Every structure is written in structure tokens, then in C-alpha cells.
Amino acid sequence: KQARGFRKQESAENREASKRKAILPFTAGVPGWAMTFEEFRNSPSEPSHLIVPLRALWHDAREGWEIAHRLVQDDVSAEAAWVHAYLHRKEGDSSNARYWYGRARKPAFEGTLLQEWEGIVRALLSA
Secondary structure (H helix, E strand, O other), X not given: OHHHHHHHHHHXXXXXXXXXXXXXXXXXXXXXXOOOHHHHHHOOOOOOOEOHHHXXXXXXXXXXXXXXXXHHHOOOOHHHHHHHHXXXXXXXXXXXXXXXXXXXXXXXXXXXXXXXXXXXXXHHHHO
């Protein structure tokens, strides 16, 4: 019976660890650093412990498009390219958005901007 309890605890620990992949490497394994979607969306201040693309989306949701764009502009990751594509789509620059979707290896999104924002945030928080 102890072995079963240990396995359950280990599974819970593995699930918790997988939630932390969206955080900076130096915070991996530190309790309390992962965020749920709701915590992210409702955070009153920039979650500076998260990766740049998520920080950019946090600013974008608070009418900080310029800050968001500046953040992802200097990040060469595929995740930043995905957010970059979303930002140019939001701006109405579809040709630039297509370029960044290509860099991110993602198809151009066809739903609403809110649906795309939520989808990217959820994907990056659970990555």
C-alpha cells in the first residue's frame, strides 16, 4: 500500500513539474512559480518569472501592444514568433502576420483575436 501512495504522490509531482515548463529555467521546481490561466489573466502585475512570450501577452491584454511587440521582437524562439504573428494580426498587418506564423510553424489563426490570445496563453502555460 505504501508503494501505491508513493506512485500517486510521484504522479502529482510530475504533473506539477510539467506546469512549470513555461517559467524561466532558474525557477524550475520552485513551488508557487507556475500559474493557471485564470491567475495569469487576473494577475495585477506583470508575471516577470514567465517566459517573454507570455509576458508579452500579459501586456497586450492590458492595451500594451507596443510593449508586447518590443518584448517578442528580440526573442528568437518559436513561441515568440507565434505571439509576434498574433500581434501583427491584431494590428491588421496580415502579410507580416503570415511571415511570423511561418517562423512559428503555426497555421494562420482564423478565429477571433480573443480566441487566439486565450489559445496561445493556454498552450504556453501548459508547455
